Amino acid sequence: MQKNYIPLRVNRDFGDIITTYFDFFKQNIKKFTNVFLSYNGIFLVALLIVSYLLVSGFMGMIAAERSTFGLNRPDSSEQDYLILIGAGGILFFFVFIAVAILNYSLSTSYMVKYDEKEGNQFDKKEVWGYARNQLGNIVLFVLLLIPIYIIFMIIAIICAIIPILGIFAQYIIQYFLIAWVGVSFFDMLQNNKGVTAALGEGWNLVTKNFWRSVGVNFVLGLLLGILILVALIVPGVIIGFYTFHVVQNDVDFVNSVVATIVYTLGTCVVLIVAVYGQCLTQFGNGLLYYTLHEKTYNIHTRKKIEQIGESL
Template sequence: MKNNYIPLKVNREFGGIISVYFDFFKQNIKNFTNVFISYNGIFLIGLLITSYLLVSGFIGMIAQESGQSPFAENIGNEQEYFIYLGIGGFLFFVIFLGVAFLNYSLSTSYMIKYVETKDSNVDKKDVWQYAKSQFGNVLLFVLLLIPIYMVYFIIAVILAIIPLLGFFAQYIVQFFLTAWVGVSFFDMLANKKGVTEALGEGWKLVTGSFWKSIGVNFILGLLLGLLLMVALIIPGIIIGVYTFHVVENDVDYTNSIVSTIVYTLGLSIFLIIAVYGQCLSQFINGILYYALHEKTYNENTRAKIEQIGQND
């Protein structure tokens, strides 16, 4: 066992989960980033193409509405902008599902292999093989999320009608759903269960520690969001300064290759960081899963007691 290994199968309270998340994050961020880049190449290229289509469509529509486009009165050209937006939006939806399919698997498999090997230098090939072996269940799970989130959307709309109380209730439901989905997914991969069985187990674990599950996802989700915002500061400043330059100098952004490149790269960076943040958010529920599972079943504690008895 490596000396720097962080035991995750421990019944931790709220503060302990927060603390161990950042310990795990600091120890594994470099190695997991290598895994992320290695197996997300096609999606990163897809996000770049999607960004180009969306940016081209939006710039064209803005120019059309403001009358700055040389084809401002050309209806066919306006339809072309709509086509760009339509294709870009469709590709984004497909890539989003693909990213959810892959990265939920990678981040969960990484943590499972970390616990199995008790080593922070997890082999990316082992992570990929483990994730690949579960792709059937993962695909079914991701597809099942569509009706689940549709129901959540309906509930959120209803709660939005209720002043103040509905606002808080909406966020409670949101973070409960995040915890339930994340913990259930982790249970499915860790124990190689079916989708419905894992969702049932996840429901049992999360409802058994309702406020802890919600609190952990709220606090760590907030802190992770702030961290990702910091990562976006530099590209945000560059885009902001360039936009100011465009406005002040009346640059013809509709025909400027530089404008298209700057905004395409800016949107791509934003989407890639959002995808990466999705992986890091699943680490939250991985640590939560191990804490709740140990609290419920005491498997690791009993194993240690049995081991002490054998040594005696």
């Protein structure tokens, strides 16, 4: 049986990268979603807890604000709601770091195994096993991103001061950073490199192909953003109608179990979709990595030429 395989190690131009990405997406979406759900179970529960804390806190704060106008009287003090929001925010920070480590690893490992097996005929345990073997480097990589992003925020603030051109510069730097981080992470897992070596290689590949790297991340970010918005239409409509009902009927939403469930599940769905979108973004940077690596080193092209020479 012929494998339904999309070669990744090809020097593609801008348009081909976008087209190939969606071909890869359609072919692997079902299997990767299974991998995603299998290894994110505990974090999905954690996101549900985070959503509950944040929703309870914010609903309480809204009720507290309304009470100042004599419209309602919350059962708990405003300080209690601030504690809920603070606890939810702190928990969200740690869950976000853990989720970033896991899902950047899963999406990258999935693509590495796809390239290695020349198709998606592999078990999901192989994806996790590959990522687990490099867990130390992965954690160190994510920790190094903290100062990198702090520097980026400082640069972004400086750019924001510059009228018009500063906005464009800020977005260019943002998509360059996404490309650099994504390509570097992919190089680290693909070649089992150290963190600094991978960041150096990623910098080399992306800076030599600056506009292609920025453009691919901009276009894919825009298209994936649209897909995410489409995925959120149904829960958005449900929450919108329920909010209209709450406002029109002056429902005591702070003490309403239904309101808590609706808003908690809605917030949780948004967070889960955002996490899943992060994985899909890394697929784009994986395809970009293979393209830039092949353009720079021509390894796959030389092997094909050698194979043709041997067959003659």
